Amino acid sequence: MSSILVFCSVQDGRIKRSSLEAMSRAREVASEAGLSLSAAILGSESGNLSSEAMSYGAEQVFTVSNPVLDSHLNAPALSALESIIREASPRMMVAASTESVKDILGALAIRCDAAVLPDVATFEMSGNQVACQRPVMAAKKLASTSSAHPLVFVSVRSGSYEASRSPVSGTVTDVPFSFDDATLRQALREVVTTASDTVDLSEARVVVSAGRGVRDESGRALVQELADITGAAIGASRAVVETGLFPATAQIGQTGKVVSPDLYFAVGISGAVQHTAGMANSRIIVAINKDADAPIFDIATYGLVGDCFTILPLLNAALKEAKD
Numbered sequence: 001m002s003s004i005l006v007f008c009s010v011q012d013g014r015i016k017r018s019s020l021e022a023m024s025r026a027r028e029v030a031s032e033a034g035l036s037l038s039a040a041i042l043g044s045e046s047g048n049l050s051s052e053a054m055s056y057g058a059e060q061v062f063t064v065s066n067p068v069l070d071s072h073l074n075a076p077a078l079s080a081l082e083s084i085i086r087e088a089s090p091r092m093m094v095a096a097s098t099e100s101v102k103d104i105l106g107a108l109a110i111r112c113d114a115a116v117l118p119d120v121a122t123f124e125m126s127g128n129q130v131a132c133q134r135p136v137m138a139a140k141k142l143a144s145t146s147s148a149h150p151l152v153f154v155s156v157r158s159g160s161y162e163a164s165r166s167p168v169s170g171t172v173t174d175v176p177f178s179f180d181d182a183t184l185r186q187a188l189r190e191v192v193t194t195a196s197d198t199v200d201l202s203e204a205r206v207v208v209s210a211g212r213g214v215r216d217e218s219g220r221a222l223v224q225e226l227a228d229i230t231g232a233a234i235g236a237s238r239a240v241v242e243t244g245l246f247p248a249t250a251q252i253g254q255t256g257k258v259v260s261p262d263l264y265f266a267v268g269i270s271g272a273v274q275h276t277a278g279m280a281n282s283r284i285i286v287a288i289n290k291d292a293d294a295p296i297f298d299i300a301t302y303g304l305v306g307d308c309f310t311i312l313p314l315l316n317a318a319l320k321e322a323k324d
């Protein structure tokens, strides 16, 4: 039986939430289309993660456990995935739209003669077509795209689907793979991560995001306090990244990260289209802005009109009390 193969991105020894979301949707599509569900996991810990993939419905898990894959370099990842695709012969490969997937998907498609539908918000199979909807024009519109190619790669935006378990007892196939390190033309010098006590922005269920209205260190401290109380990752608009108040890694939007948490606080952010392109898919948006006509209120679920230096201390105190 042909399959839908889900490439599982791994971070800190776990399959990323965004991959599990994509896998949960792939399971539904596979079941509707009469296909089986399989998973691809790379890296020296791939064997240990097979059972996690099975708990989300993967009937067959293909692993390549060579440690060269722990380095997050494109060349070995490309070769390993190509080997798995040749072994698995799937009808479709689905992956979370992470930065590393964006890096390799085009090259992988050329190697495997596949069509690519990248960065989609929805996907389904309709007859022999894979049909997707993809946010375009800074997420103002959804474009419908489809492909009837025999092999289609789909990358799915984080937060587009819920991750849900559906355990099966599957099989594991360790795919033979060798890679000559001497052919590498890149070297991994350093992995730069945000502080270990902070939450990963792209995987966070709650994001507190700061804009120009947050203004200075005292505003940043209030935002940090709200993030600590709610267990949130901290994001920022480009305006406050440019002032140096927040790091470039926190920028959300068209030229920053795309997030879709359950809860997004927009503090002192006007809601320019270049910012909302990166967060409009959030489930609940709480906007705090002193300008009642700020465009962010057009997409907010809840709006608090007022000075964030007045509102945040009250909100933080109330949330802390409720939590206690």
Ligand SMILES: Cc1cc2nc3c(=O)[nH]c(=O)nc-3n(C[C@H](O)[C@H](O)[C@H](O)COP(=O)(O)OP(=O)(O)OC[C@H]3O[C@@H](n4cnc5c(N)ncnc54)[C@H](O)[C@@H]3O)c2cc1C
Binding pocket: 210, 211, 212, 213, 214, 236, 237, 238, 239, 240, 251, 252, 253, 254, 255, 256, 257, 267, 268, 269, 270, 271, 272, 273, 274, 275, 278, 288, 289, 290, 291, 294, 306, 307, 308, 309
């Ligand atoms: C090609 C291009 C790409 C871009 N990419 C991005 C991107 O990826 N991400 C991004 O964010 N931007 C991006 N921008 C910039 C974007 O257009 C906006 O300039 C930016 O998002 C504005 O940030 P802001 O909302 O923080 O600031 P502003 O637009 O200045 O808004 C500040 C808001 O804070 C409110 N405010 C002020 N003081 C307070 C207070 N004390 N309490 C409560 N509210 C207060 C104001 O009423 C205002 O609404 C891009 C622009 C271009 C041209």
